[in-house]
Amino acid sequence: MQKSKQISIGIIVAVIGVVLFSAKAVMVKLAYKYDxxxxxLLLFRMSFSLPFYFAIAIFNKPSNPEKIRKIDYLWIIFFGFVGYYLASYFDFLGLQYIKAGLERIILFVYPTLVIIISRIFLKDKITKQQLVAIIITYIGVVITFWQELQLETSNLILGGSLIFLSALTYATYLVGSGWLIPKFGVISFTSYAMIVSSLCIIFQYLAFDRGDLTSYSSEVYFLSILMAFFSTIIPSYLISYAIGKLGASNVAIIGSLGPISTIILAFFFLGESLSQIQIIGAAIVILGIYSVTKKSKERK
Structure with a gap:
């Protein structure tokens, strides 16, 4: 009974985290209106978040320090760089070319990427059910994009490719966090990984940019602060907590709520809409992920 309660709490936490993360795409699109x-924008998001991650890391020590090896800290640096720096960077770049709703649909393939990466590096077995789910998922993505492919080929392919890279790097982070969280604990692992990511973004600005950061309108800074708190700090801990309770694969599957959440938010705040064929494509993607979810529950 206790285990069932923990699983239920983990699911609820994961759902809230997914919804908050999905709101990021809408805030990014709103910020892009101010040139x-x-x-x-990514620099503002992570710079506003960094002091909080530092403070939390200082006051929270790893939960199982005796299990931590020196190489584990190197893995945290790697996953912080890949999972939140590269994933966020690719995502922000891609959102310049495609709508927020479509961005979420492409990112929605990351649960299948988690399964593939787990098979390659952790030797987890991929079942026939999972292979079918992967095929269904990508068919859904193709259907979703088919109409726009004929309208904006260059921008759509570029934007879609960047978002797919974001999904791939985020899936890599999820797989890695699944076996590091038990060693460091949810709070310490998340804080360390996000500090690494934030420092990477700041280094990128100092090394390659150094442009003026004070000339933007007040709306940009306000949106960046909202993004930092509600679509970065809070959901990063929620997702890590859920991974600790449910495992990376199950949390990735719950990420299926992301596209639906973003589509609804984009409808209200951006005035975006999806065509019927895009809705059908999204439904097929959801069907593919649902089949993975069902199989995972059966194995549990």
Missing amino acids: ITSEH
């Missing part, structure tokens, strides 16, 4: 570059 801010993707690099500066």
Whole structure:
């Protein structure tokens, strides 16, 4: 009974985290209306978050320090760089070319990427059910994009490719966090990984940009602060907590709520809409992930 309660709490926490993360795409699109570059917007998002991650890391020590090896800290640096720096950077770049709703649909393939990466590096077995789910998922993505492919080929392919890279790097982070969280604990692992990511973004600005950061309108800074708190700090801990309770694969599957959440938010705040064929494509993607979810529950 206690285990069932923990699983239920983990699911609820994961759902809230997914919804908050999905709101990021809408805030990014709103900020782009004020002519801010993707690099500066990402810099603001992580710079406003960094002091909180530092403070939390200082007051929270790893939960199982005796299990931590020196190489584990190197893995945290790697996953902080890949999972939140590269994933966020690719995502912000891609959102310059495609709508927020479509961005979420492409990112929605990351649960299948988690399964593939787990098979390659952790030797987890991929079942026939999972292979079918992967095929269904990508068919859904193709259907979703088919109409726009004929309208904006160059921008759509570029934007879609960047978002797919974001999904791939985020999936890599999820797989890695699944076996590091038990050693460091949810709070310490998340804080360390996000500090690494934030420092990477700041280094990128100092090394390659150094443009003026004070000339943007007040709306940009306000949106960046909202993004930092509600679509970065809070959901990063929620997702890590859920991974600790449910495992990376199950949390990735719950990420299926992301596209639906973003589509609804984009409808209200951006005035975006999806065509019927895009809705059908999204439904097929959801069907593919649902089949993975069902199989995972059966194995549990």
